[in-house]
Amino acid sequence: MAELRFDKMHGAGNDFVVLDLRAVERDIDAGTARHLADRRRGVGCDQLLIVRRPQAANSLARYEIRNADGSAAGQCGNGARCIALYLAMRGETPGDPFILESPAGPVETVRCADGEFEIDMGEPVFEPERIPLALEATGTRYRIDSPWGELAFDAASMGNPHALIQVEDIEQAPLETTGAWLGRNPVFPEGCNVGFTQIIDRQNIRLRVFERGAGETPACGSGACAAVAMLRRKNLVDDTVNVFLPGGHLVIKWRERDRVKMKGPAVHVFSGSLRWNDET
Numbered sequence: 001m002a003e004l005r006f007d008k009m010h011g012a013g014n015d016f017v018v019l020d021l022r023a024v025e026r027d028i029d030a031g032t033a034r035h036l037a038d039r040r041r042g043v044g045c046d047q048l049l050i051v052r053r054p055q056a057a058n059s060l061a062r063y064e065i066r067n068a069d070g071s072a073a074g075q076c077g078n079g080a081r082c083i084a085l086y087l088a089m090r091g092e093t094p095g096d097p098f099i100l101e102s103p104a105g106p107v108e109t110v111r112c113a114d115g116e117f118e119i120d121m122g123e124p125v126f127e128p129e130r131i132p133l134a135l136e137a138t139g140t141r142y143r144i145d146s147p148w149g150e151l152a153f154d155a156a157s158m159g160n161p162h163a164l165i166q167v168e169d170i171e172q173a174p175l176e177t178t179g180a181w182l183g184r185n186p187v188f189p190e191g192c193n194v195g196f197t198q199i200i201d202r203q204n205i206r207l208r209v210f211e212r213g214a215g216e217t218p219a220c221g222s223g224a225c226a227a228v229a230m231l232r233r234k235n236l237v238d239d240t241v242n243v244f245l246p247g248g249h250l251v252i253k254w255r256e257r258d259r260v261k262m263k264g265p266a267v268h269v270f271s272g273s274l275r276w277n278d279e280t
């Protein structure tokens, strides 16, 4: 029998099981991740966040991400804020900005006066081969034939792949059909998180994301970063944008050729421990 202590947390409703494995270097395989993420047989979450000892001298901790389907992910914006809160709750964070190591590279974290966290999420990547996306843009967008007709989208990486489809009415966005279809289409060799956005004005957008390995989540931090960068690059929004997702509100800042800053909430819900027969 295995026993694991965990913390249940969320960032704008995107929920996580946090496992602090800094003292016990053990792997968490895809099957274990799926078990922990199972909302009936396990604890239940969109992603599993595994806290590891830092590798870089100037970082507080390293984190790994597993989606609910057990697949590994390269970045998790809402998760980064939750790890920052997790460390702050243990009195491990200094007053000034501190570095966390994500699979996509270092992210700098600041606790704001209102208790939220601002994370420097790094630079967005637009080159298709680095997303990766096996498609060339036609004009300023990518176009692909789908069962529902031609689909036009933008694409970028924040350390994980994102596509963005603009819609007139976010409530009617076809996440479970078009979103699911594009997210596992072979043009994205590693799959993709598919965002649907309705632009309200230059400082406000609505966003829903069908996430790779998790389905529609209440919020997606890296997806919000990618969406603002893609829209800013086409001069459809300003440098600072309120992103309204079903689970909450994030503030994203990006100037061309700069790093994306994301500000948002993090909540600790409960701690617990789980025993199960890990030979399953």
Ligand SMILES: N[C@H](CCC[C@H](N)C(=O)O)C(=O)O
Residues within 6 Å of the ligand: 014, 046, 047, 067, 072, 073, 074, 075, 076, 077, 078, 079, 160, 161, 193, 211, 212, 213, 214, 217, 219, 220, 221, 222, 223
């Ligand atoms: N919810 C996360 C994204 C998880 C990314 C994962 N779905 C993938 O890239 O496979 C966020 O707040 O950024």
